[in-house]
Amino acid sequence: MIPFNKPYVTGLEQDYLEQAVRSGRLSGNGIMTRSVCNRLQNITGASNVLLTTSCSTALDMAAILSGVGHGDEVIVPSFTFPSTANAFVQRGAVPVFADSTDLHPNVSADTIAHLITERTSVIVVTHYAGVPCNMDAINRLAGQHNILVVEDAAMALGSTFNNKPVGSLSPLTAFSFHETKVLGCGEGGALALQRSDLMSRAEIIWEKGTNRAAFQRGQSDHYEWVDIGSSFLPSEIQAAWLMAQLKEAESILNKRAEQWNRYYLSFQHVLPDGFALPVIPENVHHNGSIFYVQCPDRQVRNYLISALQRAGIMAVFHYLPLHSSKMGQKWRSDKTCNQAEKWSDTLVRLPLYHTLSVQDQQFIIDQVVLACRHSVN
Ligand SMILES: Cc1ncc(COP(=O)(O)O)c(C=O)c1O
Known part of the structure; x- marks a missing residue:
């Protein structure tokens, strides 16, 4: 795995x-x-x-x-x-x-x-x-x-x-x-x-x-x-x-950026319509802490996580919104957080860590592309 x-x-x-x-x-x-x-x-x-x-x-x-x-x-x-x-x-x-x-x-x-x-x-x-x-x-x-x-x-x-x-x-x-x-x-x-x-x-x-x-x-x-x-x-x-x-901070951050960019460039232009990649504003430099793919809906998100699991890859979703959580509902007002719910339903985080090899990352990329294509067929 x-x-x-x-x-x-x-x-x-x-x-x-x-x-x-x-x-x-x-x-x-x-x-x-x-x-x-x-x-x-x-x-x-x-x-x-x-x-x-x-x-x-x-x-x-x-x-x-x-x-x-x-x-x-x-x-x-x-x-x-x-x-x-x-x-x-x-x-x-x-x-x-x-x-x-x-x-x-x-x-x-x-x-x-x-x-x-x-x-x-x-x-x-x-x-x-x-x-x-x-x-x-x-x-x-x-x-x-x-x-x-x-x-x-x-x-x-x-x-x-x-x-x-x-x-x-x-x-x-x-x-x-x-x-x-x-x-x-x-x-x-x-x-x-x-x-x-x-x-x-x-x-x-x-x-x-x-x-x-x-x-x-x-x-x-x-x-x-x-x-x-x-x-x-x-x-x-x-x-x-x-x-x-x-x-070792500099080399750790450089490696992270390399891995993040490899995911981004590999998925760009190849994922089917309805899937999206992270949008990074121009005036921002980020530390590559997380790489995610955004799915069209929750059903496809679950399918992608299961397909990756079957292929031996652990991917996870993130976060359950606070406003609708057990604790958060104590203060729930009439205001909704529709976008937070959308991100929670559709985001899939992929493995990203310093010792992730190029071969393993390529395998993950191939499996993600395959599962995304299957999910819309
Ligand atoms: C946004 C955010 N804040 C706070 C925390 C808690 O961090 P810690 O485990 O260092 O307390 C996390 C944990 O992942 C987090 O994602």
């Missing part, structure tokens, strides 16, 4: 793990964590980066920093992972679900604008498949209403919008280093901050609500409980693993 994903091991991990062990300290916010945060700062262009245990906890931190509370409305995409909404719902906020666009699963200023009310305090966007949303338009809209923007960039490390890296585009951006992402350390994440006034509180929230980071820097003679927070920082072991991946 060709798996859907295989975590990549660069071969440098052992060295960095040994360095972490030799440093004599394995808890978080040590030398390895600081090196990783510096590297992430360079990639993202953010003024500060805090390494977290996951993208979900980076979003939890963003939600605390946003100051949302009971009854505040937070606009979130319907087509996203539950963590995007959970972080804010846990603070008592009401999620208001924004639809995807017709051309891409991402939300846009147009699909968000009509949802803004006097109670909207945050707009959260997800950069699906590592393709950034139109952040110029979304930030302009948010600025007009004085609303904070948070980016869920779980899939978008290394992507750019108008030549600016994701992480530098709005105040708070969350990344994932889950093993399914382009760079991974099993479970991991980061919060990028592009507003220096948020940093001192962020560091306290990150360190379990204490001023331990300032104490470690010798800026205080003791540390104590000063705010809410939790154990948001990973150990030096996870940081060491991620350091190895970051060291």
Whole structure:
């Protein structure tokens, strides 16, 4: 079976793990964590980066920093992972679900604008498949209403919008280093901050609500409980693993782009009418995080996944929209998210991982073309 994903091991991990062990300290916010945060700062262009245990906890931190509370409305995409909404719902906020666009699963200023009310305090966007949303338009809209923007960039490390890296585009951006992402350390994440006034509180929230980071820097003679927070920082072991991946980031991203382009160019002009390939806006550079084919309808989507499975290829669909999920229905209003439902019904993700061989990828391409042609005959 060709798996859907295989975590990549660069071969440098052992060295960095040994360095972490030799440093004599394995808890978080040590030398390895600081090196990783510096590297992430360079990639993202953010003024500060805090390494977290996951993208979900980076979003939890963003939600605390946003100051949302009971009854505040937070606009979130319907087509996203539950963590995007959970972080804010846990603070008592009401999620208001924004639809995807017709051309891409991402939300846009147009699909968000009509949802803004006097109670909207945050707009959260997800950069699906590592393709950034139109952040110029979304930030302009948010600025007009004085609303904070948070980016869920779980899939978008290394992507750019108008030549600016994701992480530098709005105040708070969350990344994932889950093993399914382009760079991974099993479970991991980061919060990028592009507003220096948020940093001192962020560091306290990150360190379990204490001023331990300032104490470690010798800026205080003791540390104590000063705010809410939790154990948001990973150990030096996870940081060491991620350091190895970051060291190879350029070649990992290049390989990913090569594989993504091979799929795209092979399918272009050969899939039957009704199937579509990802649409990438011109001012966007994406990190090739996900490759998908869009099917004409749900029945064909299911047929394609089953046909690939019979051929020994694991392909999956993505996401179940939040607005119609068991949890999301608690807040369901009369507004629908038809495009999110369409993407959920029609999108098929194909295997994409560093060690996917050219031969295996060619086999997948041939089987996809065959199954798509059969499905319309
Ligand atoms: C858009 C999005 N946000 C958040 C997450 C959660 O990431 P993590 O597993 O690092 O918490 C995911 C997981 O795939 C995701 O797709």
